[in-house]
Amino acid sequence: MRILGVDTATPSASVALVEDGALLGEEVYGGTKGAADGAASQPRKNHGEIILPLIQSVLSNAHMTVADLSGIAVSIGPGSFTGLRIGLATVKGIAYGWDLPAVGISTLLATAALALAFDETICALLDARKSEVYLGFFRRERKTINAVSGESVTSISSAVDLMRKYTSNGSSLLAIGEGAKVYEKFLIDSLGASLTLAPSENHPTVASRVALLAQERIGVGSVDDLGALAPVYLRRSEAENKKT
Secondary structure, eight states, rough: EEEEEEEEESEEEEEEEEETTTEEEEEESSSSSOSSSSOSSOOOOOOHHHHHHHHHHHHHHOOOGGGSSSSSEEESSOOOOHHHHHHHHHHHHHHHHOOOOOOEHHHHHHHHTTTOSSSSSSEEEEEEEEEEEEEEEEEEEEEEEEEEOOOOOEEEHHHHHHHHHHTSSSEEEESSSHHHHHHHHHHHHGGGGGGEESSSOOOHHHHHHHHHHHHHHTTTTOOOOOOTTOOOOOOOOOHHHHOO
């Protein structure tokens, strides 16, 4: 089973191809390859300009075409509103055009899945701007990663209060994602030794986790209705706020 994963929700847009659990290739734009923090390493472009070239590059390097895919997956949020719309529109177009099953994967779940070896609670954090973060808490059980809370958007101060609940009994908490990097100093000052920050180097891409998580779902027939698949924003856009 060959699954193409696409992520345009985070600053480092990425595309990855997996086959039967093995990563065949991945490409990233807007940050260091595999970096969870999205640190820029080249001039930024709109995700709409680069996502199709990334897809073409990944498939070409694997000597494959869209016709060779078993399915396609996309991060559906939370994340950049514009990025989410671009990624979902691209994936829907490919899925409709090639009659491929499609799956939407939570960006926070895919980010938490970057933590390959941590047996306590994982907090995935994405920068939501304006001193806010998107966050969710997860735990890995063997090869499966499960949510232990709902996903939310909140101030970084309130996020720290939520994180303390998972360390109050002496347990450790792993923070991962570009939001953890943005607020690294504040998190360390607030939570001290109970917090572990995932290193930003040598991570696979978010898209690779999207593809692997989707492979598990497609394998058991749990695919999404393309017509109903929509971004998960968690908060209203600026335009919506200005209307009220």
